[in-house]
Amino acid sequence: MKLLHTKLPDFMKKMYTAATRKYPEKTISIRGLESLHSAKFQSLRTGRIEKAVEEMADREDVASIDFVVLPRVPETMHTVAVKGLDENGKVIKVVLEVMNILHPTEEVEFGDCTDIEDHRPPIGLH
Amino acid sequence: MKYLMFPEGKIDGKMIPVNVIFLNVKDIEAAGMTQDEAIHEVAKRHMEPTAINVFDMDACTTTSDGICIEGAIVRMGASDRGRVNPDFGILPMYGFDFTEERLETERHLIQWKKLFPERRLFRGPDPSKKIIPIHNVVISGRASNNNSATEMMNIITMDEVLYPILGQLESQRGGDLLVGWTGETMSVGIGMTVAEQFGRVFPHPQFKAGQTAHNSGDYAKTLKQWIPCIVADKKTMAKYIIRALDCGCVPGRDIGCSPLNLCTACALGAEIDFDNIADSSWAELNSVGITREALEKPLNLSPAEVIARADELLPGIEDAKKYKASELIREYEL
Numbered sequence: 001m002k003l004l005h006t007k008l009p010d011f012m013k014k015m016y017t018a019a020t021r022k023y024p025e026k027t028i029s030i031r032g033l034e035s036l037h038s039a040k041f042q043s044l045r046t047g048r049i050e051k052a053v054e055e056m057a058d059r060e061d062v063a064s065i066d067f068v069v070l071p072r073v074p075e076t077m078h079t080v081a082v083k084g085l086d087e088n089g090k091v092i093k094v095v096l097e098v099m100n101i102l103h104p105t106e107e108v109e110f111g112d113c114t115d116i117e118d119h120r121p122p123i124g125l126h
Numbered sequence: 127m128k129y130l131m132f133p134e135g136k137i138d139g140k141m142i143p144v145n146v147i148f149l150n151v152k153d154i155e156a157a158g159m160t161q162d163e164a165i166h167e168v169a170k171r172h173m174e175p176t177a178i179n180v181f182d183m184d185a186c187t188t189t190s191d192g193i194c195i196e197g198a199i200v201r202m203g204a205s206d207r208g209r210v211n212p213d214f215g216i217l218p219m220y221g222f223d224f225t226e227e228r229l230e231t232e233r234h235l236i237q238w239k240k241l242f243p244e245r246r247l248f249r250g251p252d253p254s255k256k257i258i259p260i261h262n263v264v265i266s267g268r269a270s271n272n273n274s275a276t277e278m279m280n281i282i283t284m285d286e287v288l289y290p291i292l293g294q295l296e297s298q299r300g301g302d303l304l305v306g307w308t309g310e311t312m313s314v315g316i317g318m319t320v321a322e323q324f325g326r327v328f329p330h331p332q333f334k335a336g337q338t339a340h341n342s343g344d345y346a347k348t349l350k351q352w353i354p355c356i357v358a359d360k361k362t363m364a365k366y367i368i369r370a371l372d373c374g375c376v377p378g379r380d381i382g383c384s385p386l387n388l389c390t391a392c393a394l395g396a397e398i399d400f401d402n403i404a405d406s407s408w409a410e411l412n413s414v415g416i417t418r419e420a421l422e423k424p425l426n427l428s429p430a431e432v433i434a435r436a437d438e439l440l441p442g443i444e445d446a447k448k449y450k451a452s453e454l455i456r457e458y459e460l
Contacts, residue, residue, distance in 0.1 A: 074214055074265045075258045100260045104281040105211045107267030123213055123257050 005040035008033070014046065018053040019065050026057050032069030048119070066109075073123070074103040127157035127164065127460040130298055132289075132356070134174050137305050137454075138447050140354035143285035144269050144278045145176040148298050150183065151200060157460070161201045165216055167460055169205030175269035177278040178203035179294065185221070186238060186245040187291055190327060191382030192320035192335060193370045194237035197295045198248040202275035206267025215266040217256055219248040219274060220324045231331060233380040234320050237373045249322055250274040253329035262327065274326040288316075288350060291326075292358040292366065297451045302359040305454075306446030310347035311414045312355065314338075315384035315441075317346055318407065336378045336402040338410055346410040355443045360436035364390055368429045371396045378403040385416050385441045393432045393439045395424035416441070 006014070012030060019028035033039075056065055077100050084093035110116065132146040147168055154164040165178045180201040187198035201218045203210060210216060222228065224243040229235055238247060250262045251274070258265075263272040270279040276294070279286040288308055296303055308316075317340030321331035333339040340346040357363075367390040370381055377387040379399035388411070391398050400418055403411075408418065425439075432439060 073258065075261055075263065077259060102261065102263065102265065102270055102272070102279070102281060104268055104270075105214055105265050107206050107209050107211060108282060110207070110209075 004043055006043050006046045008036055008039045008041065011041045011046060014050050015053055015067055018050040019057045019067075021054070023057050026062070026064060028053065028057075028065040028067055030067045030069075052119070068109055070106055070109070071103045072120070074105050076101050076103065127153050127159070129153070129168060129458050129460065131172075131456050131458060132297060132454055133456060134176075137354075138445075140305065140307065141283075141285045142287050142354060142356075143175065143280035143283060144271075144287070145172055145174050146278060146287075146289060146294075147172070147176060147178045148294065149178065149180045150298075151180060152183075154180070161218075162216055164460075165201070165203035165205070166210050169203070169210050169266075170208045171458070171460070172205065173207050175267065175280050176205045177269060177271035177275065178205060179271070179275045181294075181298065182246075182248070183298075184245060185248050186242055187248055188234065188320070188322065188326075189291060189366075190316060190319050190325075191384040191387055192234035192375070193366050193381065193387075194235065194241060195292060195295065195366055196242060196245065197291075197298075198246075199275045199291070199294070200248050202264050202271050204264040204266040204269040204271040206269045209266060211264075211266040214258060215264055217251050217258075217262070217264050219250060220252040220255075222247040222324075228323075232320070232322055234335070234370070234375055236380070237370050237375060240373045241369070249326045250324050250329065252324055262329070276326065286353050288353055288355040290355075290357055292362060293356045296358040296362060297356070297455050300451050301362060303449050303451055303454060304355075304357050304359055304443055304446040305449060306355055306443040308350040308353045308355040309442075309444030310351055311385050311416075311441040312357075312443050313348065313350040314340070314346050314410045314414050315382075315386055316350060317341075317410065318382040318384040318387075320380075320382050335381055336383050336399065336407060337404050338383075338407045340410060341406050343406070343409050344413045347413050357443055359448060360440045360442055361433050363442075364433045364436040364440060367391075368394065368432065383407050383411070385411065385414065388416060388421055389440050390432065392421045392423075393425045393427050393435075394429065395426035414441075 080097040082095040130148040182200045183197045185198035203216045262274045268282045317338045319333045321334045375381045376397045383403045
């Protein structure tokens with residue numbers, strides 16, 4: 001099942017390639033994945049997003065691409081692990097807490113643009 | 127359709143990070159719109175991050191520490207650059223009709239029964255009808271309207287304002303407002319809730335009168351300390367708390383053990399359920415100088431005296447300046 005999910009480094013590489021394969025002079029910046037160190041990405045959407053990036057690069061009026069990953073639901077729930085280590089670095093105590101974080105929705109990325117194509121399925125119908 | 131707005135901007139060095147718009151259900155109906163249509167239409171007029179609260183003045187609600195009051199937010203919205211997010215930008219509150227059964231789990235609602243049982247009660251949304259998992263919040267772009275429309279933020283600048291329900295109601299009724307920092311005492315008080323079904327902050331009954339939702343000792347007073355706050359003046363707060371006490375509500379047992387409820391009861395010489403106040407609540411109250419020893423020495427003042435001397439007797443927000451609502455609130459026509 002090698003193709004089911006995409007590795008984080010592969011996902012990044014795929015987006016750079018989709019943007020620059022035909023137009024090496026065009027650039028892409030990727031934001032929103034900075035805090036991820038290891039993660040698997042949904043392959044079905046990876047292909048569609050590669051296609052969207054390539055089609056954006058195909059446009060003559062597009063010089064560069066700003067690629068932003070935002071939480072789809074603008075409240076994310078996180079586990080916080082407070083870990084106590086001994087002098088050898090061994091974990092000797094852990095306290096778990098929860099932290100719910102509020103994020104802006106996608107409108108912050110639009111600027112004055114009104115040409116917006118929404119390919120996302122409705123919430124709950126993915 | 128006329129509507130009112132507290133505009134974003136600085137007041138006395140304090141940043142109010144969003145517009146706060148007040149719509150009235152009767153005005154919306156008279157204009158032949160649905161509440162959602164009204165929120166969208168008003169949003170188009172304001173490019174700044176904006177909170178849009180729809181009020182039904184014939185309904186009723188509760189403060190987080192359990193005081194019943196006339197007038198309620200029945201729907202909340204958020205907009206940014208004129209847009210309302212289609213998934214997360216609007217949320218209705220759940221309306222209850224009065225039933226005796228509700229009193230069994232929410233003793234503070236004896237006020238509802240005694241004062242205005244004919245009014246529908248709105249606090250927070252039905253959790254099964256919202257798609258944001260935890261917070262009772264609507265978000266559009268930068269604008270976040272949280273805790274059932276009493277805590278607004280610009281999520282990009284991360285500035286925030288607390289605008290409790292009584293402050294919002296006085297803003298519309300032309301009353302007196304205080305604008306200041308939330309400060310240590312109110313920061314503690316915000317956590318002294320009552321347990322409610324579909325509450326303003328918590329969807330299910332959690333923290334009962336006498337308990338603290340914050341449960342963080344000395345840290346509780348710092349949690350909201352430096353957030354700007356717009357509240358009703360202390361005379362108005364005293365009037366509503368005294369009415370709750372007259373209905374038989376006891377701080378620490380039926381209504382929250384917030385500094386304001388406790389100090390009002392102490393000034394009157396009204397009963398306080400000292401033994402039902404949790405140690406974790408006492409730790410937070412003591413951290414802002416409110417002790418059992420002091421509260422056990424009632425002043426035995428009359429209600430009129432307490433209201434007249436509210437500024438002197440009751441704790442509140444810090445570095446506060448008093449305004450007439452008309453000095454701060456703008457009227458618009460759609």
